[in-house]
Amino acid sequence: MTYVLPAWYPALRRPTIIERTGQQRISVIVPARNEEANIRPVLELALPYADELLVLDGHSRDATRDIAAALGARVILDSGQGKGAAIRQGIQEASGDILVFIDADGSHDPHDIPALVNPICQGLADHVSGSRMLGGSDELHATLHQGMRLLGSQVITLSINYTQNVRLTDCQNGFRAIRRDVALALDLRENITTIEQEMVIKTVRRGYHLIEVPTHEYVRANGVSNFRVKDVAPRYVTSWLYYLFLWRPPRRQARRVGA
Ligand SMILES: Nc1nc2c(ncn2[C@@H]2O[C@H](COP(=O)(O)OP(=O)(O)OP(=O)(O)O)[C@@H](O)[C@H]2O)c(=O)[nH]1
Numbered sequence: 001m002t003y004v005l006p007a008w009y010p011a012l013r014r015p016t017i018i019e020r021t022g023q024q025r026i027s028v029i030v031p032a033r034n035e036e037a038n039i040r041p042v043l044e045l046a047l048p049y050a051d052e053l054l055v056l057d058g059h060s061r062d063a064t065r066d067i068a069a070a071l072g073a074r075v076i077l078d079s080g081q082g083k084g085a086a087i088r089q090g091i092q093e094a095s096g097d098i099l100v101f102i103d104a105d106g107s108h109d110p111h112d113i114p115a116l117v118n119p120i121c122q123g124l125a126d127h128v129s130g131s132r133m134l135g136g137s138d139e140l141h142a143t144l145h146q147g148m149r150l151l152g153s154q155v156i157t158l159s160i161n162y163t164q165n166v167r168l169t170d171c172q173n174g175f176r177a178i179r180r181d182v183a184l185a186l187d188l189r190e191n192i193t194t195i196e197q198e199m200v201i202k203t204v205r206r207g208y209h210l211i212e213v214p215t216h217e218y219v220r221a222n223g224v225s226n227f228r229v230k231d232v233a234p235r236y237v238t239s240w241l242y243y244l245f246l247w248r249p250p251r252r253q254a255r256r257v258g259a
Pocket residue numbers: 031032033034035056057058059078080081082083086102103104105107174193220224225226227
């Protein structure tokens with residue numbers, strides 16, 4: 001018996017290799033704070049895709065830095081202000097043409113890196129965000145706390161779509177790839193995890209091409225979440241309203257795809 005695959009089948013398969021069209025170099029940037037129980041497999045699986053592997057360490061009090069260094073990562077101590085500040089420092093320190101951001105807690109599968117990077121390599125996008133709404137999440141619906149995060153995130157995504165005429169599904173995923181010159185041009189300012197929505201809103205408002213690809217989000221492998229909605233909610237609201245409605249994109253910018 002011969003089985004014929006449906007025509008859409010190839011579109012559902014994840015690419016497994018990075019398809020470079022030129023000499024693009026890839027920097028994988030991993031923010032990590034006290035992730036000794038989680039970071040090893042993340043780095044081991046990300047390494048084959050990385051020309052440069054940077055771990056931005058948030059002054060971990062465990063063996064995170066030692067594990068990362070032993071696996072060949074360049075370890076950089078962050079400024080102590082939060083994940084957003086670490087991401088901004090990573091952008092300044094990285095030398096690759098394409099930057100990939102992936103969490104160290106096991107929430108993201110490094111095998112998705114080619115899916116994030118290939119559209120940029122092929123000149124189809126400036127910025128590619130992983131989407132938990134397209135790829136599924138084990139984290140968003142289990143508790144009231146997670147439900148509140150999901151609700152807030154969906155309201156912000158909806159407002160971006162409605163005002164910017166785009167159709168995004170996830171504006172707060174920590175798993176993304178972006179051209180380094182575009183990341184630098186965005187002139188990011190956030191110090192905490194609000195950096196994700198800042199990157200998305202500024203990318204869209206500056207006319208860069210942002211696409212999403214499905215990536216699955218797993219529950220952090222070990223340890224407990226550091227995220228407290230009540231501590232960060234005010235910053236989420238103010239940064240969302242500021243970047244979407246008050247912030248004015250500057251005129252000068254890096255070249256867009258297709259421009
Ligand atoms: N360098 C640095 N990394 C951080 C800091 N805070 C968090 N991280 C890392 O950023 C990534 C995401 O942080 P999480 O605390 O997992 O945040 P989250 O993914 O939104 O929430 P949970 O998965 O629910 O804990 C993880 O790899 C953390 O170790 C920080 O202050 N500095």
